[in-house]
Amino acid sequence: MSERGHDPHAIDGKFPAPSQHYHTVVIGGGTSGTQAALKAATNGTRVLLVDENPVSGALIGTDVPFFFGGRATTAVQNRERMVETVFMNMPWLEPAFEAGIDVQLATTAWGVYRNGPLVGSLPGQVVGLADADRSWLVGFDKLVIATGARDLPLAFPGWNQPGVMGAKALAMLLERYDAFAGRQIAVVGSHDLGLETALLALSKGLEVLAIFEVRDAVQGNADLAAQVAAAGIPVRCGVTPVEAKGGLDGVEALVLSDGTALDCDSVVMAVGLVPMIELNDAANGPRRFDANRGGWLPETSENIAFAGSCAGLADTGFDHAAYRQDWMDALGGACGGDTIICQCEEMTLADLTGLQPPRYLDRPPALQQRSLKTLLQDGPPNQDQVKRLTRTGMGQCQGRRCRDQVAMILAAEAGKSLAEVPLSTHRAPVRPLSLKVIADWEESDEMRAGWDVWMGIPTQWVPYADIGTPYEEENRRRLGGAMAL
Amino acid sequence: MSAQKVVVVGAGASGLSAAWWLARAGVAVTVLDKGIVGWEASGRNGGGCSHYQSPLFKEEQRLWPQMDELLGYPTEFSPERIVMAVTPRQLEQYHYIAEMNNRLGHRVDLLDASQVREAVPLAGDNCLGGIHYRFGGHANPHRTVQAYAWALQDLGGRIVQHSPVTGFQMAGGKVTAVESTSGTYECDAVVIAAGPQTGNLAAQLGIDLPLANARAEMIVTEPAPMMKLGGVDGNGLYGRQTLRGNLAYGGGPHEWVEFGDLGPEVKPSTPLTRNLARRLAELLPGAAHLGVIRSWAGVIEMTPDGRPVIDRRENVTVCTMSGVGFGLSPASGHAISDLVLEGKCSFTDIEKLGLSRFDGIEADWRTSKGWLAL
Ligand SMILES: Cc1cc2nc3c(=O)[nH]c(=O)nc-3n(C[C@H](O)[C@H](O)[C@H](O)COP(=O)(O)OP(=O)(O)OC[C@H]3O[C@@H](n4cnc5c(N)ncnc54)[C@H](O)[C@@H]3O)c2cc1C
Numbered sequence: 074m075s076e077r078g079h080d081p082h083a084i085d086g087k088f089p090a091p092s093q094h095y096h097t098v099v100i101g102g103g104t105s106g107t108q109a110a111l112k113a114a115t116n117g118t119r120v121l122l123v124d125e126n127p128v129s130g131a132l133i134g135t136d137v138p139f140f141f142g143g144r145a146t147t148a149v150q151n152r153e154r155m156v157e158t159v160f161m162n163m164p165w166l167e168p169a170f171e172a173g174i175d176v177q178l179a180t181t182a183w184g185v186y187r188n189g190p191l192v193g194s195l196p197g198q199v200v201g202l203a204d205a206d207r208s209w210l211v212g213f214d215k216l217v218i219a220t221g222a223r224d225l226p227l228a229f230p231g232w233n234q235p236g237v238m239g240a241k242a243l244a245m246l247l248e249r250y251d252a253f254a255g256r257q258i259a260v261v262g263s264h265d266l267g268l269e270t271a272l273l274a275l276s277k278g279l280e281v282l283a284i285f286e287v288r289d290a291v292q293g294n295a296d297l298a299a300q301v302a303a304a305g306i307p308v309r310c311g312v313t314p315v316e317a318k319g320g321l322d323g324v325e326a327l328v329l330s331d332g333t334a335l336d337c338d339s340v341v342m343a344v345g346l347v348p349m350i351e352l353n354d355a356a357n358g359p360r361r362f363d364a365n366r367g368g369w370l371p372e373t374s375e376n377i378a379f380a381g382s383c384a385g386l387a388d389t390g391f392d393h394a395a396y397r398q399d400w401m402d403a404l405g406g407a408c409g410g411d412t413i414i415c416q417c418e419e420m421t422l423a424d425l426t427g428l429q430p431p432r433y434l435d436r437p438p439a440l441q442q443r444s445l446k447t448l449l450q451d452g453p454p455n456q457d458q459v460k461r462l463t464r465t466g467m468g469q470c471q472g473r474r475c476r477d478q479v480a481m482i483l484a485a486e487a488g489k490s491l492a493e494v495p496l497s498t499h500r501a502p503v504r505p506l507s508l509k510v511i512a513d514w515e516e517s518d519e520m521r522a523g524w525d526v527w528m529g530i531p532t533q534w535v536p537y538a539d540i541g542t543p544y545e546e547e548n549r550r551r552l553g554g555a556m557a558l
Numbered sequence: 559m560s561a562q563k564v565v566v567v568g569a570g571a572s573g574l575s576a577a578w579w580l581a582r583a584g585v586a587v588t589v590l591d592k593g594i595v596g597w598e599a600s601g602r603n604g605g606g607c608s609h610y611q612s613p614l615f616k617e618e619q620r621l622w623p624q625m626d627e628l629l630g631y632p633t634e635f636s637p638e639r640i641v642m643a644v645t646p647r648q649l650e651q652y653h654y655i656a657e658m659n660n661r662l663g664h665r666v667d668l669l670d671a672s673q674v675r676e677a678v679p680l681a682g683d684n685c686l687g688g689i690h691y692r693f694g695g696h697a698n699p700h701r702t703v704q705a706y707a708w709a710l711q712d713l714g715g716r717i718v719q720h721s722p723v724t725g726f727q728m729a730g731g732k733v734t735a736v737e738s739t740s741g742t743y744e745c746d747a748v749v750i751a752a753g754p755q756t757g758n759l760a761a762q763l764g765i766d767l768p769l770a771n772a773r774a775e776m777i778v779t780e781p782a783p784m785m786k787l788g789g790v791d792g793n794g795l796y797g798r799q800t801l802r803g804n805l806a807y808g809g810g811p812h813e814w815v816e817f818g819d820l821g822p823e824v825k826p827s828t829p830l831t832r833n834l835a836r837r838l839a840e841l842l843p844g845a846a847h848l849g850v851i852r853s854w855a856g857v858i859e860m861t862p863d864g865r866p867v868i869d870r871r872e873n874v875t876v877c878t879m880s881g882v883g884f885g886l887s888p889a890s891g892h893a894i895s896d897l898v899l900e901g902k903c904s905f906t907d908i909e910k911l912g913l914s915r916f917d918g919i920e921a922d923w924r925t926s927k928g929w930l931a932l
Binding site: 075076077078079080083084085087088111114186187188189191192194195199201208210356357379418430431433435436437438439440443451452453455458461462464468469471500501502505506507508509511512513514516520523524525526527528530532533534535536537540544548551552 | 590594601610611612613615626628630631632634651654655658662686700701704708709712717719762772773774779780781791794795796797809810811812813814815817822823824825826827828830831832833835836837838839845846847848850851852853854855858860863864865880881882886898909910923924925926927928929930932
């Protein structure tokens with residue numbers, strides 16, 4: 074047996090141990106996350122609780138992590154004031170401070186890394202964190218992900234303008250940021266989420282003009298429905314939006330399926346929420362599909378647990394997937410081929426179903442013969458494959474605005490259920506972080522010394538004609554043995 | 559010519575290109591893949607096509623500018639590259655690369671810092687100069703693999719996805735059929751271009767092909783303003799600006815890995831994302847404020863000398879590209895098709911890419927090199 078050699082350009086030993094380590098790290102400082110942190114903090118264990126709010130104005134502008142729809146006020150640009158506001162609006166954090174928990178606001182968790190299949194080089198399990206200026210890694214024994222649920226937007230004509238937004242984004246802007254720019258809203262969806270959204274808006278002094286419902290009866294629970302009725306908010310069943318019309322500042326009116334129109338400045342999509350599973354997914358954690366709990370759910374794996382709606386919406390026996398489908402059928406029916414599906418990449422419904430590339434490429438005749446249908450003759454649907462070809466879902470919102478509806482479109486086209494279409498992957502960083510922020514400016518000497526552009530195998534880049542000539546040795550000498558660019 | 563019916567194992571860039579060349583020659587081709595076309599390294603790479611070290615270089619360079627037309631589908635090929643330095647050591651190395659290429663007749667120009675900044679507006683004051691390859695370039699891996707696949711179908715070739723090859727039937731020392739989960743496919747000749755799995759499959763046929771597998775990673779940013787030339791390397795990175803404007807970059811340490819016969823199910827990335835981001839922010843300071851929106855990883859297989867193998871034994875042609883197979887694919891497919899049909903490459907000498915160079919290699923060569931999983 075030979076002795077084990079050493080490859081200086083391999084990753085071995087180049088990742089230093091993280092400088093901070095906590096017994097438990099909790100991601101998400103809502104009430105569930107805070108409770109989880111408090112539970113972990115008994116007996117003096119070191120606990121870190123991070124919450125990404127307030128997120129930067131720039132992220133809000135790209136609808137990350139919620140579908141803000143351009144309806145945040147300029148207050149979100151003032152970071153320091155925003156941190157104060159958000160902090161004041163999270164009174165449940167008080168006991169966490171008292172319990173000695175390290176609480177960090179405006180701190181984003183963007184990746185979870187652990188050794189496992191295909192990775193053995195990490196000094197331990199770590200979570201990647203970042204604030205406005207820098208990123209760092211934190212080691213943990215236990216991780217609790219309590220990131221909540223995010224908006225599920227659905228396309229209809231005019232949805233890609235300021236004023237069309239999500240229920241979760243509205244709640245955030247009203248309850249935590251004090252920074253909602255609209256006044257007169259229409260709510261899409263009358264299940265619990267829609268009714269709660271309407272009541273919240275009303276309590277914050279907004280005018281709630283109507284709630285629209287695709288089915289022929291109010292879907293939410295009787296108690297909420299009674300409160301909405303008592304508040305005099307009309308629920309218009311069997312009536313759905315067909316187009317949002319607007320001007321420079323976005324939505325001014327909503328055209329409806331019964332031929333009428335409603336003047337409003339904001340249309341709040343409250344059709345459903347999706348558990349935020351991206352951190353777990355990027356860490357290749359297990360998941361399962363449960364239509365009654367909001368779709369794909371993360372499953373507990375070694376040292377990673379979930380709390381709150383991130384673990385799944387409350388199961389009230391309501392089939393969220395079927396409800397979304399009804400909405401999609403109605404709103405999708407109003408879409409033309411030219412309706413934008415992917416806002417980041419400006420890809421239309423016709424581009425998606427035609428499997429066409431962006432407009433900066435030619436569409437030669439052979440390509441125009443291809444479509445989602447022909448692709449599905451070659452194999453089962455895969456959203457990532459469609460994403461690679463059409464760029465739908467590939468943009469800077471990281472697919473948040475369109476991935477769910479693209480999955481539904483794919484499932485419908487393939488005649489499959491949503492659970493049978495593989496989820497489009499989530500990859501770190503699960504929030505867009507600038508190069509200079511995510512960069513490791515304090516990397517190890519080993520990393521610097523062993524860095525090579527590609528494998529670092531001296532013989533690989535020797536020109537064919539030079540093999541076995543003195544030039545081979547010269548190449549090795551001059552390039553430090555490799556393409557050590 | 560004897561081969562009327564050929565089965566290709568592996569729908570990566572190499573296998574698909576080979577199948578496409580064979581179909582152009584009138585052969586009935588079936589390509590079998592364990593997954594989706596181009597789902598492995600061929601759809602996860604940097605898209606670079608400037609392999610001056612390869613015997614296939616001239617053919618690579620001849621073909622790329624024509625590929626959109628030949629295939630009938632866009633590949634996003636964009637010609638030429640710039641390699642720019644931000645340290646004196648890098649500049650010295652790049653100048654040597656320029657000197658070496660010019661000696662071999664591949665034109666490379668030297669650029670001073672201001673010339674680089676003019677061509678690469680995202681470069682910064684830290685740029686010390688660079689070199690300009692008047693050849694090579696980059697293409698979009700996803701589009702290219704799908705273009706091969708569609709072009710092959712247009713010629714009557716068949717692609718069977720989700721159909722892992724499990725074995726071979728032999729008669730008289732020749733492969734007569736390929737067995738897969740979707741059925742048995744008779745053939746006059748077989749091509750094994752199965753990436754990291756090429757070694758195991760070849761071993762079933764008594765062909766020794768030493769390979770070790772490594773994980774490599776890349777990151778991509780949101781779109782930046784379009785630069786005149788998108789193929790910009792340097793500071794330890796390779797990569798490209800996509801035609802949409804995104805900066806997709808990779809480089810740095812690889813990890814030697816181990817997995818089962820069908821390859822790894824997941825391809826996690828690591829905190830190397832941060833080291834890549836740092837180098838990209840140094841290389842292109844004008845882009846430092848751009849958001850990183852994704853990272854990914856892929857697996858590459860390496861021979862002990864890091865050079866490809868394209869060779870034939872009986873009616874079996876094997877191809878493994880040692881991490882430079884995307885750019886070379888138009889040419890490697892041509893060479894494979896030549897080997898299958900004529901027994902030898904028609905356009906260049908590829909003798910040194912043969913299997914025999916590893917005859918008698920120590921069984922534990924990976925141990926002595928340290929090419930082992932952690
Ligand atoms: C991060 C990264 C960056 C890179 N950058 C570049 C670059 O800039 N330029 C460049 O030229 N190269 C680059 N490469 C290398 C390049 O991607 C590969 O060399 C090339 O794609 C290899 O193509 P292939 O077809 O030979 O193999 P693969 O792409 O690995 O394809 C092999 C196929 O065989 C299939 N298969 C395996 N086993 C079986 C089985 N039993 N039955 C059926 N099918 C099977 C697989 O599913 C796969 O589709 C990079 C690679 C990586 C990972």
